Amino acid sequence: MRLGDSWFDGLAENENGQIITVHGRDEIDEFMQSGKYRERAEISWKYEGDAHGMPSEKVAELMESVENTLRRAMEKKDKLAILTGVYTGGNEKTWVFYTRTVRVFGERLNEALRDFELLPITIYTEIDQDWGEYQEMRETRNDEL
Numbered sequence: 001m002r003l004g005d006s007w008f009d010g011l012a013e014n015e016n017g018q019i020i021t022v023h024g025r026d027e028i029d030e031f032m033q034s035g036k037y038r039e040r041a042e043i044s045w046k047y048e049g050d051a052h053g054m055p056s057e058k059v060a061e062l063m064e065s066v067e068n069t070l071r072r073a074m075e076k077k078d079k080l081a082i083l084t085g086v087y088t089g090g091n092e093k094t095w096v097f098y099t100r101t102v103r104v105f106g107e108r109l110n111e112a113l114r115d116f117e118l119l120p121i122t123i124y125t126e127i128d129q130d131w132g133e134y135q136e137m138r139e140t141r142n143d144e145l
Contacts (some may be wrong), residue, residue, distance in 0.1 A: 001030045010140030018053045020089035023139045032131045037098035040128040049091040073112035087136045
């Protein structure tokens, strides 16, 4: 399976009515249908946002560095996990990965982030063999953005 770098953008709204930007990965049906990526891991980072709930430039730069580090660690070598979506807004950023194994994902996450100072992140995992979260995210797609 070949992992491309095609993405779409969309908008969503959180439970408080704040706008959330959605950055979703496209062209990953092979991974979804393979049955190998049955577990979902969400990494969330709460931050002090601006009036629109978006991170400061400094925090956004750090988040981008973390994201790039995680993608390299999870995707480049053996495609242990695939970053499928990134949600930003409402004073929180969430990265969504689908992985073959949460246990190894956690080990690799710790290894990848060891050079960063302690980050204010939380991790949530669950079995999502039907890729329900990804299917919902796809519905936010707006090709006009």
